[in-house]
Ligand SMILES: Nc1ncnc2c1ncn2[C@@H]1O[C@H](COP(=O)(O)OP(=O)(O)OP(=O)(O)O)[C@@H](O)[C@H]1O
């Protein structure tokens with residue numbers, strides 16, 4: 030069967046308009062592929078394997094370490110790993126008293142980005158500089174006296190930094206675990222290839238050039254990576270390749286490293302390493318297989334015939350479809366079975382195809398570095414500016430906040446006040462006035478028997494309900510009655526005394542308290558009583574008889590006053606209890622009643638000046654009482670009160 034025919038008929042896959050390579054890695058019909066070669070692409074393997082399968086157990090390079098007496102460490106403080114031995118690790122964000130580890134205290138963990146045979150890798154933001162890092166944490170506790178326990182960290186820190194190597198920041202040990210803080214990359218090459226499958230050739234060249242630079246840097250520093258593979262190669266957001274994972278790095282200057290050298294991943298392992306030690310040439314072999322995999326989407330075998338087939342250079346033609354001959358030749362040279370025939374990193378850099386790309390790649394990396402540096406600078410300037418402005422405007426914001434708070438307080442007060450004056454309906458007014466009045470009266474009774482507090486500013490509900498009927502309580506028959514009535518009416522909401530209390534002669538302290546609690550208008554009346562009695566006889570100040578007479582008069586007057594007040598309070602209470610009945614009638618009220626109510630007089634205004642300046646007898650101008658009020662039949666309470674007041678007036682006139 031013609032292989033090319035099959036390719037075109039079955040597996041011509043359009044990658045996309047932007048891709049320079051139109052046809053993706055060819056996919057073969059399974060029988061042909063199985064008959065001719067065990068090698069396949071990763072896309073083909075995916076088609077063969079079921080979608081959902083149990084994940085493979087994690088590969089561990091060495092036997093899991095068991096706890097020994099050496100592993101019981103008393104000191105759990107974090108130790109910084111340095112080339113000169115462990116040192117105390119300090120950070121302004123680390124508190125020894127805190128039970129959390131240094132990693133937990135100093136880093137804000139974002140997510141797990143990878144798991145390897147050695148450890149878990151986290152993306153974490155460092156609280157010291159607010160930048161993101163990759164932190165690799167060893168899975169198994171390390172043996173205390175293991176020679177290689179810090180190997181990865183020590184190797185990484187002694188490698189001179191290079192733009193194509195993952196940057197090392199620091200490593201520390203805490204509670205028998207090793208933490209390695211490195212630069213965070215976007216993804217590994219393996220992740221990138223497994224998504225894209227067929228990479229455009231210029232991307233492959235870029236990867237090749239970057240990795241060659243990294244390997245050359247290591248080799249020129251007498252170091253062998255020994256584990257070059259797509260999982261240990263990382264891509265930045267600018268698609269710059271970086272070599273990482275220096276767990277197996279062999280420092281040729283260190284005899285211990287050479288002695289304890291381990292094999293890397295068998296998929297990328299040079300055949301000579303099976304019977305010998307890793308060399309520079311074995312690194313070139315691993316790099317060759319990695320580029321082959323990226324360019325052809327080859328599913329690299331880890332053992333078996335296919336493994337040998339690659340090492341024998343028997344890779345089918347179809348895998349190289351769409352790949353330039355330059356790239357293909359270089360790959361084939363690098364995966365040569367004979368290590369001596371493989372080109373060195375230096376020789377590769379001098380190859381024409383690579384040399385021309387090296388310069389442009391260097392320029393690109395430099396420009397990206399500058400761009401990143403500029404962006405970092407600008408963002409840090411911006412952050413400083415924002416911090417500065419927030420400090421400068423902090424008082425303003427506080428002031429604004431305080432004003433806002435005050436405003437909302439006042440608003441709340443205003444709203445509350447509004448809520449305290451609900452619209453009165455006949456149903457609600459009684460309950461409302463009772464509760465308010467009840468409280469007011471109870472309070473007043475504790476303070477003083479005379480309370481005028483509500484008189485001058487009665488509650489809104491009462492003000493509204495005191496319409497026609499209230500005015501009837503006032504009697505303006507004559508001055509004295511007017512005085513007394515006015516005095517009494519000013520105590521509308523005073524506390525109710527028992528009959529005995531109010532009728533018994535007033536005690537001095539009570540009067541004193543009454544004076545204190547009396548409003549100005551009422552206070553003016555009290556001297557007028559005194560002046561009246563005093564004005565009868567200008568010489569009454571001296572003499573025991575005079576004083577006796579005046580005290581009797583005082584007593585009488587006080588008695589009368591208290592009786593009147595009691596009657597007035599009784600009327601008040603009647604008014605309170607009848608408040609609903611006395612409310613304005615609804616519109617459905619019969620016209621006859623409505624007319625009678627309309628004719629009722631309005632409440633007159635009290636003129637206290639008349640009381641302050643007592644006029645001579647006979648020349649007194651009686652206060653004008655509305656005719657309707659005089660003619661109207663009065664309630665029993667008011668009638669009796671008026672008769673009593675008339676008698677009081679008569680008696681005082683006799684005295685005069
Ligand atoms: N600096 C990094 N930036 C982004 N991802 C990373 C970084 N370091 C590691 N990873 C992710 O974590 C995974 C495992 O990391 P790494 O290879 O260092 O662990 P490992 O234990 O040495 O595994 P193995 O020995 O199998 O290579 C990587 O495949 C990669 O996906």
Ligand SMILES: [Mg+2]
Nearest residue numbers: 145260261274
């Ligand atoms: Mg790794």
